[in-house]
Amino acid sequence: MTRRRWMLLSAAVLVVPVVIAVVLVVRRPAEPVEASPSTSQTGEPSAAVHAHLGDSYAAGTGLKPLVPDSSLLCQRGTANFGELLARRRGWALTDVSCAGATTANLQEGQYEGVGPQLDALSPKTETVTLTLGGNDAKLFSTVVGECTRLGRTDPSGAPCRRSLGDTLTAAISTQVRPALTSGFREIAAHARRARVFVVGYPWLLSASGCFDVIPIAAGDVSYVRGVQRQLNDAVREAAKDAGVVYVDMSRRSAGHDACAGPARWITPVGKGVGSMHPNAAGQAAMADAVAAAMAGH
Known part of the structure; x- marks a missing residue:
């Protein structure tokens, strides 16, 4: 050679x-990476696929910054409890929570470009978190709007109780609870592998009230709390009927309502779109409550 x-x-x-x-x-x-439309992932996400649904209490209305590329009408904050949970656990997240959502919006589009929330679910979904029911029958808008308006006219009386009587409690029994039961069952049917965690609403005001922060008349404080208690009971019962997990916030939020000063988890009236919604501490507490429930299920 x-x-x-x-x-x-x-x-x-x-x-x-x-x-x-x-x-x-x-x-x-x-390497396959499950993309999230609302939460940027750092490192390798786990195999869990998390869907976050619901209304303004789930969306984190009033908190900034908003989730990038989400509808401004939904007021979906990056510090809502679903987003917090997903970041803590490295989960791929689909967040379709939206301010103003009712149970009907599980199956119906809410705004232009905001479709039915059930569309976020699939056979791959492993965890679902949400709050729902407060906008059904206009419950919260009536309690916060009408009762505070009437409270200013008669601070020492019970003008809201006189005006509304049992209208709201009847609506909870005949409209809200049946709708929630059906809605929760639909969620479970669309995400058969998933654990579903429905979070109750934290207390809005204390048993003694605080007219300077929430102008609800002295005689209407127990009435408003009674409506909220019945709503949470309806959410709990509907969750039980549908076979999903109810996460109670009543005990956790005691002493953290809008009347609680620096310890409050609820933003007082007159603070913009976040009025009477959980603040950052409230959303973190809701995330903690769900995490505790997950540990037991």
């Missing part, structure tokens, strides 16, 4: 492994 042929053969032997290595690098498929 001539010296020239030997040098060419030696060079070829050295080049072949390099070419093979390059081909292997180019052809190696990328």
Whole structure:
């Protein structure tokens, strides 16, 4: 063999492994990563697929910054309890919570570009979190809007109780609870593998009230708390009927209502879109409550 042929053969032997290595690098498929439309992932996300549904209490209305590329009408904050849970656990998240959502919006679009919330669920969904029911029959808008309006006209009386009577409690029994039961069953049917955690509403005001923070008349404080208690009972019972987990916030939020000063979890009236909604501490407490419930289920 001539010296020239030997040098060419030696060079070829050295080049072949390099070419093979390059081909292997180019052809190696990328690691599959479950993308989230609302939460940026750091590191490798776990296999869990998390869907966060519900109304303004789930969306974190009033908290900034908002979830990028989400509808401004939904007021979906990056510090809502679903987003917090997903970041803590490294879960891929689909967050479709939206301010103003009712139980009907599980199956019906809410705004232009905001479709039915059930569309977020699939056979891959493993965890669902939500709050729902407060906007059904206009419960919260009536309690907060009408009762505070009437409270200013008669601070020491019970103008809201006189005006509304048992209208709200009747609506909870005849409209809200049946709708919630049906809605929770639909969620379970659309995400058969998932654990579903329905969070109750934290207390809005204390048993003694605080007219300077929430202008509800002295005689209406027990009435408003009674409506909220019945709503949470309806959510709990509907969750039980549908076979999903109810996460109670009543005990946890005692002493953290809008009357609680620096310890409050609820933003007082007159503070913009976040009025009478959980603040950052409230959302973190809701995330903690769900995490505790997950540990037991």
